[in-house]
Amino acid sequence: MGKVAVIIPAAGRGRRARQSGAEAKQFRPLAGGASALARVIRLFRSHPAVSRIVVAAHPDDVTRIEGMIDGKGCEAQVVHGGETRQQSICNALQALDAASHDRVLVHDAARPFASVQLVDRAIASLETYEAAVPAIALTDTIVELAPDDARGPTLDRDRLRAVQTPQAFRTRPLQQAHEAAVATARDDFTDDGALMAWHGHVVGLFEGDSGNVKLTTAQDMRDAEQRLWAQQFLACPDVRTGTGFDVHACVDGDHVVLGGIAIPHTDGLSGHSDADVVLHALTDAILGALADGDIGAHFPPSDMRWKGQDSALFLQDAVSRVAARGGLISHLDCTIMCEAPKVGPHRDAMRRRIAEIAGLPLDRVAVKATTTERLGFTGRGEGIAAMATATLRLPFTSDTAN
Structure with missing residues (x-):
């Protein structure tokens, strides 16, 4: 039997899940960690039966997704998606050799x-x-909608099922079904099971998972x-607290x-980077909770690479070190000490920027000021x-226990 490939359509822009200015849903960090797409890629890259992944992406996102699939594991490729989900799948199928990968999810x-377990059931169904x-x-209870938007007939829910993914197919029949749809200008199929049924195939059902929700x-x-915060909190019982302090001269x-916010002022701040005392203090607080040195050890001012650098880079590095340890940041708190400028008008903008850099919900970031x-x-x-406190949660390890 041939190998198993996986196609992930990711070219959509996710408008129903987006707020003003927010990025597409598949790229938004979840619970301070990986995005939905990154989690999906990680699932299939680690599955022993999967040897190839093809992601269909919007052209603007190709480089970004290539960064997600770069690394150890099965072979992976990014292709351009289409205007519809069906077109994206069709493009991805063209990158597959049905002789070497005769099954595709x-x-x-x-x-x-x-x-x-759901992936296992999908493969077994073939x-x-x-x-x-x-x-x-x-x-x-499921009802039809009447023409006047009132309640119509009640449907027999015992004869109804909600369909999910991953859907499983023999590769060549799926390719042929897509080719037939293109030849007849049918591009309105919202899932490949429906396309295969239209092409005359019997489409089997296997047990789905109520937790396998679509965002x-x-x-x-x-x-x-x-849901992810709850899962991660339970998996990370080692609570750590770190503090940071930074000062720069006017x-x-x-x-x-x-x-992370440029604020008009009568002075500037002296520093090798952009002299952002808030992000520097937060970076040191996280590193302190990890017992992983300080900002100067990782980004020494003697290194000209960091001259004039946006301090978001330093905070992002500290955040990535938490993720590398399998942990999460549960709260960040910072107090700014100055007579001027006034912090109040810029407080929420700072919180949003810090939350964005750290991948946190806004209510897990606090910014205060005092004279x-x-x-x-x-x-x-x-x-x-500025002085800062970071609260982290890490999984227990043998080193932790000792």
């Missing part, structure tokens, strides 16, 4: 909760069928965040950078200081 990029899809029974709306994204200038009643160097306007 198709899985939504926005279903990050699929399990290894011992019986040329095409099979996961399905779950309905528990709610479609903004509420779906919020529910996924809560120099001639017309703005300061605080919390020193004109005492000391901050009171005299000679500099700005």
Whole structure:
């Protein structure tokens, strides 16, 4: 028997799940960690039966997705998607050799909760069928919508199923079905099971998973965040707290950078990078909780690569070190000490930027400010200081236990 390939259509822009200015749903970090698409790719790359992955992407996202699939595991490739899901699948199928990969799974990029067991069932279904899809029974009463938008007839839910992905197919029959659809200008199929049924194939059903939800709306994204936070908190019982402190002197200038936000001011701040005391203090707080040195050890001012650098890079590096340890950041808190500029008008912008860099919900980032009643160097306007606290959660390891 040949090898198993996986196609992941990821060219959609996810408008129903997007808020103003937000990126497509498959790329949004979930619970301070990997995006839905990254989680899907990770599932299939680690599955022992899968030897090839093809991701169909919007042209603007190809480089980004190539970064996700770069690394150890099965062979992976990114191809250009189409205007519709069906066109994206068709493009991806052209990259597959049915002789070497005679079975193919198709899985939504926005279903990050699929399990290894569900993938196993999908592959096993192809011992019986040329095409099979996961399905779950309905528990709610289902009715048709009447022409006046009132309640119509009640349907027999015992005869109805909700269809999911990954859907499983013999590769060459699926290629032929797509070729037939192109030849007859049919491009309205929303899933490949329906396409195969239209092409005359019997489409089997196998047991789906009620937890294998598709992220479609903004509420779906919020529910996924809560679900993943709960899972990660339970998996990370080692609670760590770190503190950070930073100060930079005032120099001639017309703005300061605080919390990733450029704020007009009568002075600037002196520093090898952009002198963002907020992001520097937060970076040190995270590194402290990890017992992993400090910002100067990882980004020494003697290294000219960091001259004038956006301090977001330093915070991103600290965040990635938490993820590499299998942990998560549960809260970030920072207090800015200065007489001027006024922090209040910029507080929420700072919180949003920090949350974006750290991949956190906004309610897990706090920014406060205080004066020193004109005492000391901050009171005299000679500099700005910040102190920060980071709360992390890490999984227990043998080193932790010892």
